[in-house]
Amino acid sequence: MGTKEHIMDAAMRLFAEKGFEATTVRDISTLADVNVALINYHFGSKEGLLQTIIETRAKLMQVRIKEISENTQLSEIEKINLIIEHYVEKFFTHHAFHKVIIFELFSSSRESLHQDTLNIFSGNSKIVESIINSGIKKKIFSEVDSAFCFSSMIGPMHHIMHSKTLRIKLFGGDKETDPILEPLFKQRVIKHIQHMMKNHLLAEK
Amino acid sequence: MGTKEHIMDAAMRLFAEKGFEATTVRDISTLADVNVALINYHFGSKEGLLQTIIETRAKLMQVRIKEISENTQLSEIEKINLIIEHYVEKFFTHHAFHKVIIFELFSSSRESLHQDTLNIFSGNSKIVESIINSGIKKKIFSEVDSAFCFSSMIGPMHHIMHSKTLRIKLFGGDKETDPILEPLFKQRVIKHIQHMMKNHLLAEK
DNA sequence: CCTATTATTAAACATTTGTTTAATTTTAAA
DNA sequence: TTTAAAATTAAACAAATGTTTAATAATAGG
Numbered sequence: 001m002g003t004k005e006h007i008m009d010a011a012m013r014l015f016a017e018k019g020f021e022a023t024t025v026r027d028i029s030t031l032a033d034v035n036v037a038l039i040n041y042h043f044g045s046k047e048g049l050l051q052t053i054i055e056t057r058a059k060l061m062q063v064r065i066k067e068i069s070e071n072t073q074l075s076e077i078e079k080i081n082l083i084i085e086h087y088v089e090k091f092f093t094h095h096a097f098h099k100v101i102i103f104e105l106f107s108s109s110r111e112s113l114h115q116d117t118l119n120i121f122s123g124n125s126k127i128v129e130s131i132i133n134s135g136i137k138k139k140i141f142s143e144v145d146s147a148f149c150f151s152s153m154i155g156p157m158h159h160i161m162h163s164k165t166l167r168i169k170l171f172g173g174d175k176e177t178d179p180i181l182e183p184l185f186k187q188r189v190i191k192h193i194q195h196m197m198k199n200h201l202l203a204e205k
Numbered sequence: 206m207g208t209k210e211h212i213m214d215a216a217m218r219l220f221a222e223k224g225f226e227a228t229t230v231r232d233i234s235t236l237a238d239v240n241v242a243l244i245n246y247h248f249g250s251k252e253g254l255l256q257t258i259i260e261t262r263a264k265l266m267q268v269r270i271k272e273i274s275e276n277t278q279l280s281e282i283e284k285i286n287l288i289i290e291h292y293v294e295k296f297f298t299h300h301a302f303h304k305v306i307i308f309e310l311f312s313s314s315r316e317s318l319h320q321d322t323l324n325i326f327s328g329n330s331k332i333v334e335s336i337i338n339s340g341i342k343k344k345i346f347s348e349v350d351s352a353f354c355f356s357s358m359i360g361p362m363h364h365i366m367h368s369k370t371l372r373i374k375l376f377g378g379d380k381e382t383d384p385i386l387e388p389l390f391k392q393r394v395i396k397h398i399q400h401m402m403k404n405h406l407l408a409e410k
Numbered sequence: 411c412c413t414a415t416t417a418t419t420a421a422a423c424a425t426t427t428g429t430t431t432a433a434t435t436t437t438a439a440a
Numbered sequence: 441t442t443t444a445a446a447a448t449t450a451a452a453c454a455a456a457t458g459t460t461t462a463a464t465a466a467t468a469g470g
Binding site: 229 | 456457458459460461
Binding site for chain 3: 208240242243246247
């Protein structure tokens, strides 16, 4: 791994753990085991580093969701199930990154970054919304409040994934082992959210 | 309102908007229109101010939820519906506060405060879990994954309430008016989450 | 009215912050 | 091997941070 990627990796972990402001450039350089000045040399500024991190990975996210939504072979409920599966997968593999972007969505200190994350979230939400509206039109789904559905799919995920200590208190046996490491846990999350969405969408009015 | 409450109010708004670290004591003193030194005089430190804010309001939260859970007059589904209603009410009246404590739950910089918020969340989660397990035992509820249910109730709420810009993009007509101000919006949130939980809990297996 | 406690102020404090500089090393192409 | 560009380093920088100090004002009990 090159120096740039090395710095980005260390920074992402620290941003996820402590937040952007609470993380100092010296924290990052220490963890990455490089000189402090390299951060400004490679990324211009601390904020530029965050921007690079987000830009690098964010673009990959939207592609797959669009793919699913535009696949004419799939029924509406199959699309929803696939999107849930895809989101949970990404959450498990890159949960530090997801924590970082939700921080940016919820705070509004850095205007341009906030706009970037806002567009990602609202874009995906609109896609889910239109899938559900299509299902409602076809009378497959009951007349749910489709604008809320994206938040209902990923809100629970955020709640579970972003606090390790809460996760351990709710799901973990002993105090040290994070349930996220158990191979079955991911399937359990997928199953729960899919079950919830299915019964929400297919329920009689 | 006394000076202390005045400072706490200003601080809470800024902490919610920008986060704890990004908010300076001078930001707070300016908004509250008091001298900077008063923050340390009244609260010892910036962190002491946050701690006081959380301690003051957090205790009120748990009381009502315990009340509901221990009321023998209510069925399990009625309890769930009341807890949802109560949570949404609190979210709408004190959403700056809720944003602050979720920040503390998700970050782990300030150990003792993190423990405080962790106990609040896990405590409430365990209460919801036991209500649902009781419903499952009585064969009223299907065998859902009860440990996830609290997160599924309040996760969507967090997602909607903590980003004003996202809320406007998803629900707002024009760019200026926050849907949170529309009197019907609160009812819409309650209805959506209750519908979701009801159909999740009562669904055939 | 006096006085001792409390509240408020302006100024200064030591640290820490992100960033820059200038010198040095490494890299890679000619 | 030579040489110019890129990468890395240690040191210093100015600005901003939370906090403290010492002086002043306000308050309230006797």
